Amino acid sequence: MIKIWFWMFEVSSMRFKKAVGIVRLIRVKNCLLMGLAVIVGYLIASRGSLEHGVAAAGFFAAFTLTAATMALNDYRDVKIDEVNEPLRPIPSGVVSPREALTATFLLASTGIALAAFINIFSLLIAVLALLLMVYYNLWGKRTGFPGNIAVSACVAVPFIFGGAMNGRITGLIAIFSSMAFTSNLGREVIKGIADVEGDKMADVKTLPILLGARRSAAIASTFILTSVGLSIVPLLTKAxxxxxxxxISAADAGFIWSAYHIVRKPNSSEAKIVKNQILIWMLLGLLGFLTGSAC
Known part of the structure; x- marks a missing residue:
């Protein structure tokens, strides 16, 4: 009897570890950010009017498509992660490559089905974004900066997707998309500084490898500060x-702080801190978009 209970506990523990591994694999915070960006675009386009079924479909379409690309990223980058991030689910053995690939297919299929439920424009944008992310994960990442541009475009797309849910892409949506694009582009360059050792082994031609960490930090900071500059436009236009x-004041202060620190200390350990900080500032900005445009 004791052996049976021990076996059941062991099985439950393994399943729990697997579930936690899948959650870590899909980067839930990234998925939530993309889902919220869709809601922002939708609220702007609909002038604050909310159809709950459509909003939920849009949120979870972005969530699952982002989750799918995160899972595919880790499946593709397992060799790099063995050097840069050995505790991630696949290199640590918590999730197998096959399980990651299965999760990618199921999540991507769910996201596309939800987009199809909304309207044809949302479906087309979702398919194009998915194809772009598949390109990035399979081939584009090895190109370095062009790959950074591709993934940053996908970070900007959810606002446009949200507008398409209501059939309107406004100037305010374009500004918010541009802010997301430039801030994330800076973050992608900083991620290259953090991952330089593994990227060298995989022959990934990132800016830090081609130009060095110091010049790359200056370029990343320029993109981040461009986003800060763009954040003033909605205030000037009273939108x-x-x-x-x-x-947005709190977010901008955070962006400026992070830009200053990566320029001051352009090394791998500082880049790992700053890339996570930027996600927090992006969330604050997103909350500003959500509350400021809905009121």
Whole structure:
């Protein structure tokens, strides 16, 4: 009897570890950011009117498509992650490559099905974004900066996807998309600084490998500060409420702080800290988009 209980506990523990591994594999915080970006675009396009079924479909379409690309990324980068991130689910053995590939297919299929439920424009954007991310994961990442541009375009797309859900792409949506693109492009270059050792082994031609960490940090900071500059435009055009200013001021201060620190210390350990900080500032900016445009 004791052996049976021990066996059941062991099985439950393995399943729990597997579930946690899958959650880590898909980078839930990234998926949530993309889902929220869709809601922002949708609210702007619909002028604050919300159809809950459509909004939920859009949110989870972005969530699952982002999750699929994260799983594919780790499947493709297992050799690099053995050097750069050995504790990630696949190199640590918690999730097998086959399980990651299965998760990619199931999540991508779910995302495309949800997009098809909304309208044809949303479906087309979802398919194009998925194809772009597949390209990035299978081939584009090895190109370095062009790959950075591809993934940053996909980070900007959810706002446009949200607008397409209501059939309207406004100037404010374009500004928010541009801010997401430039801030994430800076983050991608910084990720290259953090991952330089593994990228060298995989012959990935990132800017830090081609130009060095110091020059790459300056380029990354330029993109980040461009995003800060763009954040002023909605205020000047009076397209947002004063609530936007509260969140965006905190986000901009964070972006400036991170840009200063990566230029001051352009090394791998600092880059790992800064790339995570930038996700926090992006979330604050997103909350500013959400509250400032909905009021």
């Amino acid at each position: 947002v409420s004063t609530i936007y200013l509260l969140f």
